[in-house]
Amino acid sequence: MISVILLGAGNVASHLYNAFSASDSVEIKQWYNRSYDAIKSFENDTEVIDDLSQLKEADIYIIAVSDDAIANLSKLLPFDNRFIVHTSGSVSLHDLDKKNSRGVFYPLQSFSKDAEIDFSTVPICIETEDKSRLQTLKTIAEAIGSKHYKISTEQRQTLHLSAVFVNNFTNQMYRIAHEISDAKSINFEILKPLILETANKVQDMSPYMAQTGPAKRNDKKTLKKHLKLIKDEEHQDIYKLMTKSIQKTHGIKYRFDIKRKNNNER
């Protein structure tokens, strides 16, 4: 049985709390948060605290607080030579105070508080300063059904960057499509199956192989028609830049001129 103390009560900490609670091989010894209100309702299930001096001994301390707060919180911990990890994709292992043995337990998934998370679909990127601590991270990842991947700091930061492309930027593509179709009273429902299919396709095919559409086909007539249809200047820029990017990937010579037209041309 591995004893865990959770620090933080945001999206990640709350989902980890639920997942660890459901596991037989992990015991949540304490749950700390700066503001007590966020964890108060769990008083009967575990020991909840808002005072760092009350922290007990545990096999691992998981610091799941905002990126900017990680370094400082690790300094405030009133002990040393124990095992502490953060859960961030972008913060360095070395941002944790070196009085403790440091590690990272980064779940590569997008968490929001209401949406349920099935940890068996969450890859966890693990990293430790001290090799002998690696097994602890593997065990708690397995305890919640997650696959784990040993990753260097540099790789983790690159993964975090990649995640911005496949998650935040992709979601913004959905948002733009939503705006464009809303403006013509089109039900966004119609686009949802295509959104799913696009994500499904790259589960067993490379994005390179999966590409289709007017940019890849270099269908100039459609490309021009689309640009004319787009009213928002920023959406036009995105259309041009993404078309150019697709054509570069697929070795097509034709490229939109990315420069803005000047105003009297509009």
Place this chain on the structure above:
Amino acid sequence: MISVILLGAGNVASHLYNAFSASDSVEIKQWYNRSYDAIKSFENDTEVIDDLSQLKEADIYIIAVSDDAIANLSKLLPFDNRFIVHTSGSVSLHDLDKKNSRGVFYPLQSFSKDAEIDFSTVPICIETEDKSRLQTLKTIAEAIGSKHYKISTEQRQTLHLSAVFVNNFTNQMYRIAHEISDAKSINFEILKPLILETANKVQDMSPYMAQTGPAKRNDKKTLKKHLKLIKDEEHQDIYKLMTKSIQKTHGIKYRFDIKRKNNNER
């Protein structure tokens, strides 16, 4: 029983052939393609032809050929006053020769030849010149289990544009993430669950509500770190433009300067 003649043997026509063949309420009377080779192997299952003069009478002719070839092929049809439709998202109904009654049967999904298609997840956008023909399109859509949506030409063209954002541009985001992670020997597998989760999330939540990440949080430290990590200039431009777009959507004032650094700064 509705009799259908298919023209074309590409991605869309092939999938429609399979779906109609499996249905009890549609009969494929003939299958035409310019090059016989593509349909030769179906000789025993249906009447395959490569000569337009052999076309028989049918309730509906579905022209599923390349966008650029639709207008011309519709002119070459050796009959009039029958019901012809194309399957394109971007071609106007009026590009079909007006000697026949015209319509559109646009399946909003991304087809590739090898990937199987479940038509129950394919919304079909339908449009007819003659109102009385609408029922035929509804019936054949229902015959293959598809939902149908009556859509105007303008709406269809806007949908096609929106589809480019949620499909082609999103897929290019996956591709860029693939390139970025490959360069650091990171297994692309790690990103696949996040790709799925991002698409799943907007099935019951608006893309606006689903957004997270450094741009939305205006986490300047991470934004700067990411820009430094990106080596490719075009990927940098995409990072900046998408960050700006997210921040505009969410009413955040801070914006990256989208201009290129000049060369001696690099």
